């Protein structure tokens with residue numbers, strides 16, 4: 001297809017950050033590879049079919065294992081999307097990312113990008129050099145969603161193995177399966193097959209253009225620590241986290257519970273404390289909180305509650321305002 005025709009379909013920008021989708025290892029094998037090895041242009045060579053889907057431009061933001069993603073990379077991604085989305089030729093964005101922390105990047109962007117244009121994260125569970133690598137199909141399907149008018153206004157999305165997930169609900173729920181990235185019991189909001197995009201749900205929580213959060217001239221995000229509760233968990237670690245962070249998230253047991261020793265440390269804390277759960281499919285409602293000075297994470301897992309708390313701490317908010325945000329975002 002010629003350039004004019006493709007540009008009529010729309011331009012999709014692929015922002016690459018690394019991960020297993022860009023991983024290289026022993027030919028055919030699925031373990032023992034180096035993530036973040038191939039460039040975004042190498043990835044594209046494996047999906048020549050994209051040449052008839054959209055006009056594609058690429059940008060290598062970084063090339064790392066997603067466990068090395070930082071707040072600075074998040075801010076760079078958000079600023080890039082915010083700036084480029086003003087270009088009327090650009091229909092949408094795809095971000096390639098390692099699966100380990102993809103959910104945190106997706107949720108962060110969902111809270112700070114100021115565009116209704118589709119922003120779609122994808123990655124893979126198998127490195128590019130394995131048998132039946134899943135990266136090329138995931139990348140193809142992510143571009144098909146990014147160019148789809150149906151995806152406009154749905155907030156940041158993730159596309160894996162034919163399923164479309166909302167940024168708020170998506171998580172890595174398995175360490176090896178091709179279906180590792182999903183939304184658990186909340187399910188996918190859409191399906192993509194052979195380039196056809198189907199949506200069945202709309203994310204209800206506040207996101208993108210309606211979100212109060214801005215990246216502005218932030219150079220970094222406030223430090224928030226996550227503390228995991230378990231039998232005999234040492235409250236001294238919690239006290240240390242409180243003294244050395246601007247906010248703390250506790251991964252409590254059950255519906256966000258913890259010991260009386262933890263409670264003593266929480267009652268003395270001078271920073272906001274959000275209560276989430278160490279259980280995957282969990283809900284921590286206000287009503288079950290053990291201390292009045294804490295904030296309920298709703299159904300956000302600890303790592304996503306930390307993203308939202310970090311953003312709350314960039315603004316001058318009282319505890320009741322932070323509570324309201326946790327109920328709405």
Ligand code: ASP
Pocket residue numbers: 018019020021035064065066067097098099100101123124125126
């Ligand atoms: N460790 C890899 C990463 O998150 C795993 C993956 O991409 O699947 O970068």
